Amino acid sequence: MEPCARFFLKPMGERHNFSYTVRAMEKIIVLAEKPSVGREIARVLGCHRRQRGYCEGGRYIVTWAMGHLVELAEPAAYNPAYKRWSLSSLPMLPAEMKLQVIPRTKDQYDQISSLLKRPDAFSVVIATDAGREGELVARWILQTAGWKGPVQRLWISSQTDSAIEEGFKNLIPGEVYEHLFQAAETRAEADWIVGMNVTRTLTCRHDTPLSAGRVQTPTLAMIVEREEEIEKFTGSEYFTVKADFEGIRGSWKGADKSGKITDQSKAEEIARSAEGQTGKVLSVQREEKTEQPPLAYDLTELQREANLRLEFSAKKTLDVLQGLYERHKIVTYPRTDSRYLSNDIVPTLPARLLALQQTPYGREAKEVLAMNTALDARLVNDRKVTDHHAIIPTEEPPRMGSLSADESALYELIVRRFLEVLSPSCRYQTVKLSIEAAGERFEASASEVKQPGWKQYSLRSALQDSGEAEELSSAIGSLKEGELRSVSSVEVKREYTRPPARYTEATLLSAMEHAGRFIEDARLKRSIAGSGIGTPATRADIIEKLLAKYYIEREGRYLKPTAKGRELIHTVPGELRSPELTARWEERLARIAQGDEEPKAFSRDIRRRTEELVSDIKASTAVFSPDYPDAVTCPACGGQMMRVQGKKDQVITVCQSLSCGYEEMNGKPTKKAKAMERRAVKQHAADRSSSDTATFADLIKASQERKQRKRR
Numbered sequence: 065m066e067p068c069a070r071f072f073l074k075p076m077g078e079r080h081n082f083s084y085t086v087r088a089m090e091k092i093i094v095l096a097e098k099p100s101v102g103r104e105i106a107r108v109l110g111c112h113r114r115q116r117g118y119c120e121g122g123r124y125i126v127t128w129a130m131g132h133l134v135e136l137a138e139p140a141a142y143n144p145a146y147k148r149w150s151l152s153s154l155p156m157l158p159a160e161m162k163l164q165v166i167p168r169t170k171d172q173y174d175q176i177s178s179l180l181k182r183p184d185a186f187s188v189v190i191a192t193d194a195g196r197e198g199e200l201v202a203r204w205i206l207q208t209a210g211w212k213g214p215v216q217r218l219w220i221s222s223q224t225d226s227a228i229e230e231g232f233k234n235l236i237p238g239e240v241y242e243h244l245f246q247a248a249e250t251r252a253e254a255d256w257i258v259g260m261n262v263t264r265t266l267t268c269r270h271d272t273p274l275s276a277g278r279v280q281t282p283t284l285a286m287i288v289e290r291e292e293e294i295e296k297f298t299g300s301e302y303f304t305v306k307a308d309f310e311g312i313r314g315s316w317k318g319a320d321k322s323g324k325i326t327d328q329s330k331a332e333e334i335a336r337s338a339e340g341q342t343g344k345v346l347s348v349q350r351e352e353k354t355e356q357p358p359l360a361y362d363l364t365e366l367q368r369e370a371n372l373r374l375e376f377s378a379k380k381t382l383d384v385l386q387g388l389y390e391r392h393k394i395v396t397y398p399r400t401d402s403r404y405l406s407n408d409i410v411p412t413l414p415a416r417l418l419a420l421q422q423t424p425y426g427r428e429a430k431e432v433l434a435m436n437t438a439l440d441a442r443l444v445n446d447r448k449v450t451d452h453h454a455i456i457p458t459e460e461p462p463r464m465g466s467l468s469a470d471e472s473a474l475y476e477l478i479v480r481r482f483l484e485v486l487s488p489s490c491r492y493q494t495v496k497l498s499i500e501a502a503g504e505r506f507e508a509s510a511s512e513v514k515q516p517g518w519k520q521y522s523l524r525s526a527l528q529d530s531g532e533a534e535e536l537s538s539a540i541g542s543l544k545e546g547e548l549r550s551v552s553s554v555e556v557k558r559e560y561t562r563p564p565a566r567y568t569e570a571t572l573l574s575a576m577e578h579a580g581r582f583i584e585d586a587r588l589k590r591s592i593a594g595s596g597i598g599t600p601a602t603r604a605d606i607i608e609k610l611l612a613k614y615y616i617e618r619e620g621r622y623l624k625p626t627a628k629g630r631e632l633i634h635t636v637p638g639e640l641r642s643p644e645l646t647a648r649w650e651e652r653l654a655r656i657a658q659g660d661e662e663p664k665a666f667s668r669d670i671r672r673r674t675e676e677l678v679s680d681i682k683a684s685t686a687v688f689s690p691d692y693p694d695a696v697t698c699p700a701c702g703g704q705m706m707r708v709q710g711k712k713d714q715v716i717t718v719c720q721s722l723s724c725g726y727e728e729m730n731g732k733p734t735k736k737a738k739a740m741e742r743r744a745v746k747q748h749a750a751d752r753s754s755s756d757t758a759t760f761a762d763l764i765k766a767s768q769e770r771k772q773r774k775r776r
């Protein structure tokens with residue numbers, strides 16, 4: 065079958081142009097990421113015949129994955145010896161990675177595979193999520209199904225009907241995304257090689273279920289280090305002096321310009337001497353200032369804001385956002401790392417503002433439209449838009465009534481930021497003055513907004529917490545140098561230095577994004593300044609993983625390490641703890657995606673590094689003995705049990721000895737623990753040599769010894 069050039073250029077054209085009838089029997093298979101999106105594309109393309117797992121029309125057949133349908137094979141696929149976890153079979157470094165169909169969703173894979181084998185299947189359009197992971201979803205399916213025909217890519221930044229139609233008119237040759245696919249596949253392999261090997265080595269070496277990974281371990285290390293800084297912190301008290309000069313509150317400043325006084329008697333002495341005196345205004349400095357609007361949202365920034373303002377977890381923001389994008393079609397592509405718009409978006413901005421007419425932001429949108437602010441490179445910058453532009457509203461008018469409370473709160477953030485970035489700077493005036501009384505110097509400052517600009521569209525709370533300066537009062541506005549003011553009252557305040565704060569999800573996301581800052585080597589720090597650890601699309605998952613494995617837990621909005629998480633960080637090789645290695649790898653993966661580096665060299669390095677990590681852990685003399693608070697002794701093996709808070713607030717106690725694994729929920733053995741007991745009793749019956757009066761603990765011990773013999 066030879067490809068037809070015209071066909072590639074205008075695949076939508078055939079609906080109106082019958083010069084293509086020669087190929088009428090040939091179908092184009094469109095592969096979407098998930099059923100909901102697939103059905104929408106099918107509707108737009110006019111594929112009305114719904115079948116199991118796909119929709120068929122005259123020209124197109126639209127089918128869908130359900131996220132990944134194919135994954136990297138389990139270790140046992142390479143070597144039967146890998147089935148058992150044992151130190152002797154590590155490291156596992158397959159030269160070529162294998163793929164396997166995920167059993168749970170095999171039906172859908174089979175459906176796609178049989179569509180691809182149809183004699184009339186002429187070409188494929190990859191319509192999965194327009195990003196790295198989406199590319200991998202599609203390519204692995206096509207590869208496993210043995211597809212050799214032409215491939216094109218649908219690359220769109222919103223899910224509206226017009227965006228889908230436009231996208232199908234401008235399909236991109238599949239080869240264009242070859243490098244992206246290579247980077248995605250290389251990353252998946254690196255995660256497998258590092259994760260599988262390090263996790264197994266740590267677990268076998270310390271006889272307790274431990275896991276580590278390229279991104280999760282340095283992230284955990286940051287949380288642990290912060291906790292230790294907090295513990296080491298020794299607070300100290302200091303004093304400040306504030307004086308009231310007829311309505312103007314001045315803060316005492318020392319010669320070093322600091323207002324902190326360590327000696328209480330000195331603070332009291334200053335207060336006494338100023339009391340009842342007359343102050344003289346030494347200087348008044350007035351300054352006109354402007355504050356530019358913030359940059360538009362990329363995913364990480366939106367997750368930070370939503371955590372700060374709505375207390376959403378990073379994962380929740382991504383989930384809610386995905387619904388706004390796919391189901392409601394009212395925001396653009398979520399998993400973007402760009403905070404800019406490209407020039408081709410500019411002509412669509414009025415339509416996006418008009419779409420807000422029937423919403424609570426209608427009046428404000430109209431105002432912004434009328435302002436017609438000149439857009440500068442802080443917003444429109446083609447060079448800073450790679451795969452997708454920043455997150456903004458689409459031209460689709462939202463039906464506010466159909467949004468859930470979470471959706472509408474997140475949508476508000478996106479709309480407000482959109483209005484802000486299209487508005488002029490905020491102009492304000494600041495006044496700083498210094499007053500002398502009894503030979504002591506006091507300072508006061510205030511500010512007044514002259515033109516609110518973008519700030520009038522911010523959330524109210526945003527306005528309130530911006531700027532520490534007091535509102536400009538009439539008292540301070542007209543003040544002149546040399547004026548005299550009597551001191552009406554003086555106050556001495558006792559204050560304390562504060563330890564660094566624990567991470568919230570918002571601050572942890574920033575720390576991950578700028579992990580380069582945590583690197584000590586100055587030269588290396590410069591070279592990886594731009595790349596953090598993880599990618600915008602994966603950071604939420606990493607945080608969830610650390611929570612699920614009980615390495616960290618939430619305390620209100622804050623994240624803190626568990627005893628297990630802390631001990632893990634003390635046990636793993638330093639190289640795995642530091643963000644350095646990960647950030648360096650991340651940078652190389654970005655180069656692979658650009659086509660600037662061959663994946664082969666990277667894969668070789670990953671394997672070599674993993675080999676070193678495994679031998680480091682094997683040779684290490686570190687002992688894994690976490691200091692569990694209110695430790696519980698395991699009734700089965702006498703080992704230590706860790707107490708954790710379950711998702712639904714149940715108290716779960718899990719034995720930390722790998723060969724035991726006994727667990728209780730709310731003080732009662734779980735089903736798993738009961739099954740363990742039954743197995744042990746059975747084993748005992750089969751084992752004639754052991755004493756008949758053996759307790760459960762004896763049985764567990766015997767089973768552990770058997771397991772350990774095997775492992776050696």
Ligand SMILES: [Zn+2]
Pocket residue numbers: 698699700701702703719720721724725726
């Ligand atoms: Zn136990």
